[in-house]
Amino acid sequence: MEKGRNIGLARAKARSTAKAATVFLLPALILIAIFIVYPVFDTFAISGFKWNGISADRIYNGLGNWKELLHDEMFWKSFEHNLIVMVCSILLQIPIGMLLATFLDAGGKKFNFFKIIWFLPYLMSSVAIAFLFVYALATNGGLISSLATIINGKRTTIDLLGKAPNALYTIIGVMAWQFTPFYMVYFIAGYGNIDTTIYEAAIIDGATRGQYLRHIAIPLLGPIFKTACTMSLIGSLKYFDMIWNMTQGGPAGTTELMATYMYKLSFQQFNMGYGSTVAAGMFILITAIALLFNKVFKVKEDY
Amino acid sequence: MKKRVLAILCSSVLAVSMLAGCGSAASNAPASAKTETKTETQTTEATDTSAPAKQTDGKNLPVLTTEPLTITLWDISTEEPNKSIAEAAVARFTADYPNITVNQVHQQNDTYKQQLIVAMSSGQCPNIYGHWGGGPMAEYYKSGHANDITEMYAKYDHPEYVDAAVAQSTFDGKMLAIPYSGLTGCDIFYNKTIFAELGLEVPTTIDELEAVCETLKANGIIPFTLANASKWTGSMYYMYLVARHSGNAEFDAAYTQENGGTFTSPAFIYAGEKIQEWVKKGYFPDGVNSLSADDNQDRALLYDGSAAMMLHGSWQVGGIKADNEEWYNENISVFRFPEDSEAKAAGVPQNVEIGTAIGMGMSFNCFKEDGSVDQELLDACYVLATQYFNDDTYNAAQVAAGTVPSIKGFNENIEDPNNKYIIDEFFKASNVQLWYDQYLPASVTEVHKNCMTELFGLEKTPKEIGEEQDAAMKKALAE
Numbered sequence: 001m002e003k004g005r006n007i008g009l010a011r012a013k014a015r016s017t018a019k020a021a022t023v024f025l026l027p028a029l030i031l032i033a034i035f036i037v038y039p040v041f042d043t044f045a046i047s048g049f050k051w052n053g054i055s056a057d058r059i060y061n062g063l064g065n066w067k068e069l070l071h072d073e074m075f076w077k078s079f080e081h082n083l084i085v086m087v088c089s090i091l092l093q094i095p096i097g098m099l100l101a102t103f104l105d106a107g108g109k110k111f112n113f114f115k116i117i118w119f120l121p122y123l124m125s126s127v128a129i130a131f132l133f134v135y136a137l138a139t140n141g142g143l144i145s146s147l148a149t150i151i152n153g154k155r156t157t158i159d160l161l162g163k164a165p166n167a168l169y170t171i172i173g174v175m176a177w178q179f180t181p182f183y184m185v186y187f188i189a190g191y192g193n194i195d196t197t198i199y200e201a202a203i204i205d206g207a208t209r210g211q212y213l214r215h216i217a218i219p220l221l222g223p224i225f226k227t228a229c230t231m232s233l234i235g236s237l238k239y240f241d242m243i244w245n246m247t248q249g250g251p252a253g254t255t256e257l258m259a260t261y262m263y264k265l266s267f268q269q270f271n272m273g274y275g276s277t278v279a280a281g282m283f284i285l286i287t288a289i290a291l292l293f294n295k296v297f298k299v300k301e302d303y
Numbered sequence: 304m305k306k307r308v309l310a311i312l313c314s315s316v317l318a319v320s321m322l323a324g325c326g327s328a329a330s331n332a333p334a335s336a337k338t339e340t341k342t343e344t345q346t347t348e349a350t351d352t353s354a355p356a357k358q359t360d361g362k363n364l365p366v367l368t369t370e371p372l373t374i375t376l377w378d379i380s381t382e383e384p385n386k387s388i389a390e391a392a393v394a395r396f397t398a399d400y401p402n403i404t405v406n407q408v409h410q411q412n413d414t415y416k417q418q419l420i421v422a423m424s425s426g427q428c429p430n431i432y433g434h435w436g437g438g439p440m441a442e443y444y445k446s447g448h449a450n451d452i453t454e455m456y457a458k459y460d461h462p463e464y465v466d467a468a469v470a471q472s473t474f475d476g477k478m479l480a481i482p483y484s485g486l487t488g489c490d491i492f493y494n495k496t497i498f499a500e501l502g503l504e505v506p507t508t509i510d511e512l513e514a515v516c517e518t519l520k521a522n523g524i525i526p527f528t529l530a531n532a533s534k535w536t537g538s539m540y541y542m543y544l545v546a547r548h549s550g551n552a553e554f555d556a557a558y559t560q561e562n563g564g565t566f567t568s569p570a571f572i573y574a575g576e577k578i579q580e581w582v583k584k585g586y587f588p589d590g591v592n593s594l595s596a597d598d599n600q601d602r603a604l605l606y607d608g609s610a611a612m613m614l615h616g617s618w619q620v621g622g623i624k625a626d627n628e629e630w631y632n633e634n635i636s637v638f639r640f641p642e643d644s645e646a647k648a649a650g651v652p653q654n655v656e657i658g659t660a661i662g663m664g665m666s667f668n669c670f671k672e673d674g675s676v677d678q679e680l681l682d683a684c685y686v687l688a689t690q691y692f693n694d695d696t697y698n699a700a701q702v703a704a705g706t707v708p709s710i711k712g713f714n715e716n717i718e719d720p721n722n723k724y725i726i727d728e729f730f731k732a733s734n735v736q737l738w739y740d741q742y743l744p745a746s747v748t749e750v751h752k753n754c755m756t757e758l759f760g761l762e763k764t765p766k767e768i769g770e771e772q773d774a775a776m777k778k779a780l781a782e
Contacts, residue, residue: 162593
């Protein structure tokens, strides 16, 4: 009797939790459905049309746009740039973020000042960062060129944004400046999650600080690494705002990314149909790469 | 694992949600259009029907409805003095026609074209909208968002626009826009103090120009300041060299791609080679492709005396004056792009000017649900655009602000000597070539602009960029 009532209570509790969850999740679900799920489907739908974006009639084009996409040099070049950005971002942002986090973790409270300073770039909007760096890197009166002029004693220009391949790597550098702080904080949180008893046990067993880091802390951060990499990967593949404000894909398409290409097609060249095909193509590529990444790098979730 | 797949799917969905936004323009456009930074001038009061004298009285114009009517108008006059000039025109109109409400929205220039596309695609196209003519105007018309006003223009009163302005408001023989913002010429601004110090004369031929450049170089001064990150800036050199070498003939032929017309014809090769020769000789600043005209980095080189000349649009007069009028008066003068003496000897006209004769034009989008023309609304729009914009008060204010309306007679009485020179050249021109980046179809514009980067960056040969532009042009024509 007693037992039965307990089960009843548990069930009632589960039921009311489910109800509450539904009520609380519904607004978000509706918004996601309207602004994310529906647009994704609609993007795929539009990708089958020849449409300039403003005309009332869309001409059905079947797989014509998709065939064009497969042979579109510019798209694959943009994709290649995306891949370069992706690899470089992961190789730069995550290790540096990790190093900074390790440093801050070891220092504890007395390094709070650095924590704040280093986190600042991430708080700035991408557009502001873009303008900041455009001015700093300007060949006329910019920080770098002015410094070079002083050192060299005569007018010297260092052209970081106006030439290939400098421009792409400059942008990767600026992106790293912007996003590294995020991964830093992420890893600080990761370190914070490691039970102090593990540290104590390691020290009692005679491990040095370095050994603890190498053999215990870092392996324990594995899942965090993986999530960080996935985030960085997706972030670099969809990147748009800062690059748009810095180079608009120039000079001559050498910093064109899939997103900027898609935007140009859709909104500047009256080619919404094909622009949507590019967007849909991006969706497929990003999902595929992210899934592949997850398959290849299997990390045990817990310890 | 399943959870993780789901998580990744979700995050990729988030990733494309931004792009999907474009595909589904229809779903979120109305919201974005409404939340724009806008100023609405709504003047509905004044039921005072006894006010008889309208400024349109006695003119040959359509009779406007006395029923309530609402017109939505988009312009890009977000800044003074244009903002008050445009708002005053609307205020005069609504004072004369109190039954008509005008919803005037000032859009930001930078995103204006995109805003228009979004509005049109979602059925929220304003009744009157300003634009720069050229390829996009044709696109708006073909998509059914611009009324053909050829007949009305012939039938009713309107300002006497200069021929080039009418030509630029016309597509396929149909009048599609009413100009309202004035002429823009393109000429070489130069620092007359530097020229005087070095004993340089204003060059009249390209050979003389090159001699001037050599002297400037020898004295450690950059001949031309150019901010080619903007690309349309470098295009000005390309356009002028093509125009001086072949008039309009080769560009017009290349535009149609018929009868052997191509962007690799002699004038284009000549222009490309000249530019690359000048780049190699150091006639342009280092890092020319990373200097941007948006923040006037070209002007900056002129200001500190590092460069002596700048080929640019006539809006620079107002810009430089606003920065430092005294310096402008002391140092800046202007000359037209020098002539190609060889081409001249061969009979090529040397007075084709680059620029725009309309600045911006207003097109009308007055259609009923079933797609037929909403004549009542169109009449009101026509009267507003031709009689209140473009009236004496409006034009006087434009002139005071340094803009010359593209209406006959306005080349008189210009005070600023440089402006006067530019406008005189403009009125003397046998033909005005609209900027390529406005004139070409939008997809070709993109290619053309990239080609300008590659040309000035010495990354491709004139022939290669010609072929690229040909390919883009052929593709655009086929559509």
